[in-house]
Amino acid sequence: MAIPSVSLAILLLALRFLLAWDPRATTVTAIRSGGLPQKAGAAGSGASDRPECNGRWIYIRELPSRFNTDLLATCDDFPILFEIREQPEKSIIPFLANHGLGPRTHNRSRSWYRTEPLFLELFFHRRMLEYPCLTADPVAADAIFVPYYTGLAALPFLYSPAQWNFSALHGRDLAKWLIRRDRPAIWSRFGGHDHFLAVAGFASDFDNDPAQTPLWGTAFLGLPEFYNLTVFTLESRAWSLQEHAVPPPTSFHPANLARLDAWLARARRSRRSTLMLFAGGAAPGSGRPNVVSSIHAECELRRDLCELVDCSGGVCIHDPARFMRPMLRARFCLQPPGETPTRRSTFDGILAGCIPVFFEEASAASQFGWHLPRRRYDEFSVLIPKEEVMFGGQRIADVLEAIPPARVRRMREAVLELAPGVMYRRHGSSAALRARKDAIDLAIEGALRRIQRRVRAMQQGKDALLLVGDNEEEWDE
Numbered sequence: 001m002a003i004p005s006v007s008l009a010i011l012l013l014a015l016r017f018l019l020a021w022d023p024r025a026t027t028v029t030a031i032r033s034g035g036l037p038q039k040a041g042a043a044g045s046g047a048s049d050r051p052e053c054n055g056r057w058i059y060i061r062e063l064p065s066r067f068n069t070d071l072l073a074t075c076d077d078f079p080i081l082f083e084i085r086e087q088p089e090k091s092i093i094p095f096l097a098n099h100g101l102g103p104r105t106h107n108r109s110r111s112w113y114r115t116e117p118l119f120l121e122l123f124f125h126r127r128m129l130e131y132p133c134l135t136a137d138p139v140a141a142d143a144i145f146v147p148y149y150t151g152l153a154a155l156p157f158l159y160s161p162a163q164w165n166f167s168a169l170h171g172r173d174l175a176k177w178l179i180r181r182d183r184p185a186i187w188s189r190f191g192g193h194d195h196f197l198a199v200a201g202f203a204s205d206f207d208n209d210p211a212q213t214p215l216w217g218t219a220f221l222g223l224p225e226f227y228n229l230t231v232f233t234l235e236s237r238a239w240s241l242q243e244h245a246v247p248p249p250t251s252f253h254p255a256n257l258a259r260l261d262a263w264l265a266r267a268r269r270s271r272r273s274t275l276m277l278f279a280g281g282a283a284p285g286s287g288r289p290n291v292v293s294s295i296h297a298e299c300e301l302r303r304d305l306c307e308l309v310d311c312s313g314g315v316c317i318h319d320p321a322r323f324m325r326p327m328l329r330a331r332f333c334l335q336p337p338g339e340t341p342t343r344r345s346t347f348d349g350i351l352a353g354c355i356p357v358f359f360e361e362a363s364a365a366s367q368f369g370w371h372l373p374r375r376r377y378d379e380f381s382v383l384i385p386k387e388e389v390m391f392g393g394q395r396i397a398d399v400l401e402a403i404p405p406a407r408v409r410r411m412r413e414a415v416l417e418l419a420p421g422v423m424y425r426r427h428g429s430s431a432a433l434r435a436r437k438d439a440i441d442l443a444i445e446g447a448l449r450r451i452q453r454r455v456r457a458m459q460q461g462k463d464a465l466l467l468v469g470d471n472e473e474e475w476d477e
């Protein structure tokens, strides 16, 4: 009974791909051949026959295609996006291949893709379609997934000057659909506290006050209608309301356990002749003291200890070989805050077994609790407060060289233990790989825990909103 709804979703997805545009041939082929959830019971109708799904049933809300796949056809219409990113390619359409994982890095590559972070919502959706505990009955569901492509829907409001004054409209149509138009009982059961969705972006870009006309951003998370949602973002705010940060997607998407293990073995064996590495753009040219400038200055002086990978001009975003090879040679990867506190490079580095060096708590410890346990930071990372580097004359290399080799080895081992949980495996992966939790599995588990606490509070007559902003799941494990 559940299966028709799942196949319908897939069919719709395939149809949109077929009708809308071209890159499309490969994507359609991939959709048709890519291990879709057809096995019996993939979407069981009752909890009783699937004990492993107790407390984990998810219902996918049915949305008109204007909320998701239609947006793929127009995602190239915003030249300002490419300007801001200094991206050499003036199109993101080619990165739609493989359900949003992007094209493979080269013909013989099996696990490495040119992944465009904006398509997180697409491949998240694709992965939800193969989630083992889908139900066709919203009443039986423990949580409800909304396959809205939030970041893509925001593109006009962010990158089309004619739309800037209307950014408070982002999400209003969706709110109407979810709360009033499409079977209102699904939402009203728990006031939306059981709904979750993915946002391929930073929460701070979506939290405007809907009553203001701001210079930048949209009001999606600022809409009172959406206060109760649980939202995955690539970066959370200092005081998060709906969101929890998930790792930005890296380029590594293995399809079976042998490939994951082979990569981890390579990272483990790799000879690390460089003490430290920084992969990133130039320091912001404001002239103000800045930890990125301090890193550049120290690296220029100590080329024997430090490798700089120049990512300016947007050259790294779709080209993992540029930084992954150097990361395999480095013991420590420097992850300073840039325009915003977090860096995708932290997660590339973790995959490479390169120990992250943070310069402020906001860069990770206060962000990714579902994926990088807060109380283990000392085991797998180094924190050097940026003030000590910028104003205290602290040399980074001195701190890192003082760490005994045995401890460095233990830290690297801890980093590689975390690696499987921050990567996004390919859809349609082997059963053995699916048994390991990846970034999406951990995000879903986190959302289910949070939703369960809220729903319980409501059932006890308490206001679930009192729990909003809570992330204590990271501590009480």
Ligand SMILES: *[C@@H]1O[C@H](CO)[C@@H](O)[C@H](O)[C@H]1NC(C)=O
Pocket: 106, 107
């Ligand atoms: C990859 O394969 C395609 C088609 O088989 C071919 O056209 C292309 O030249 C190959 N690229 C490389 C770098 O070998």
Ligand SMILES: *[C@@H]1O[C@H](CO)[C@@H](O)[C@H](O)[C@H]1NC(C)=O
Pocket: 161, 162, 163, 165
């Ligand atoms: C946006 O609003 C500002 C201030 O009200 C106005 O000056 C500007 O012309 C508007 N832009 C567009 C494209 O409507």
Ligand SMILES: *[C@@H]1O[C@H](CO)[C@@H](O)[C@H](O)[C@H]1NC(C)=O
Pocket: 190, 191, 192, 193, 224, 225, 226, 227, 228, 463, 464, 465, 466
């Ligand atoms: C959000 O939850 C609160 C209770 O926690 C409820 O009063 C409110 O109506 C909900 N909001 C929406 C839009 O359903």
